[in-house]
Amino acid sequence: MEQNQAIHPDMHVGEIAAALAGATAIFRKHKIDFCCGGNVPIGEALAKKNLDAGLVLGELQALAAKPPEAPSETIALIEHIIRRYHDVHRSELPELVKLAKRVEAVHRDHADVPAGLADILETALEDLGDHMQKEELILFPAMRGGMVGMVDGPISAMREDHDDHALTIRALQEITHGYQPPAGACRSWQALYRGVDKLVTDLTEHMHLENNVLFPRFESR
Ligand SMILES: [Fe+2]
Ligand SMILES: [Fe+2]
Known part of the structure; x- marks a missing residue:
């Protein structure tokens, strides 16, 4: 359209x-x-x-009358994905892990403590790190080289990773009750859920740009 x-x-x-x-x-x-x-x-x-x-x-x-937020040209789009999403995940996720550990420790006796959140975020940091490295070292260079129709294998592997990320997003939504801290939650707890909400927003947009905009330009069917 x-x-x-x-x-x-x-x-x-x-x-x-x-x-x-x-x-x-x-x-x-x-x-x-x-x-x-x-x-x-x-x-x-x-x-x-x-x-x-x-x-x-x-x-x-x-x-529908507004201009697109991401560049439409392929090389610029790849650059945008790396700077706006990969770099941002890499800088924000480690902070969220630390914050989650602190909140879980300080509020361990609170009925609504998000027990296990730090572990989910730590696993996400590792999985997402591996995934983004594969895109940056293998898939994106092939795309920059114009290998249309020749990267179906790597693309389908990346789509499978994205399905796993979607499961992580669901787990994050569940454990934070839709990013809603309990009444009277301290500043750290509020900041943690705001940060997780932003991570999920970014990750959803990031996967959308790859799944629905970038990848179809290179798939043979
Ligand atoms: Fe990516
Ligand atoms: Fe990806």
Whole structure:
């Protein structure tokens, strides 16, 4: 679909997310899965969640005149993914691990303590680190070299990793009760959940740009 094109209920969620800059924020707001469950028509996704189709389609339509947030040219898009997502995950995740360890230790007797959050974040740091390194050392250089249709194997391996990341996101959402600290939570606890929410937002957008925008340009089918 093109920018400025009318949004129809039979367009797939992933297709809209890929083509319409900012659509992912609307999908997140309404808790519509655009990343790994985006292969359904938007009308169906809205009906399933009892959402007002007119309202949500209207919000999407209003976006359609805006310029995209990520560069459309492939080399610039890869650079954007590395600087805006890979580098940001690498700088923020270690801090979140430390913060989670502190909150879990200080509030170990609190009924709502997110016991196990630091472990999930530590595993995510390791898995995501390996994954991003594979993209940067193998896949992205091949893409910069214009190897269209010759990197199906690495791309499908990266898509499988993304499915694992989606499971991590679900675990993070669950253990933090949708990033909602309990009433009276200290500043550290609040900062921790804000940070995890941001990590999930970034990671979702990051995987979307790869799954729905970058990878299809190189897949042979
Ligand atoms: Fe990536
Ligand atoms: Fe990736």
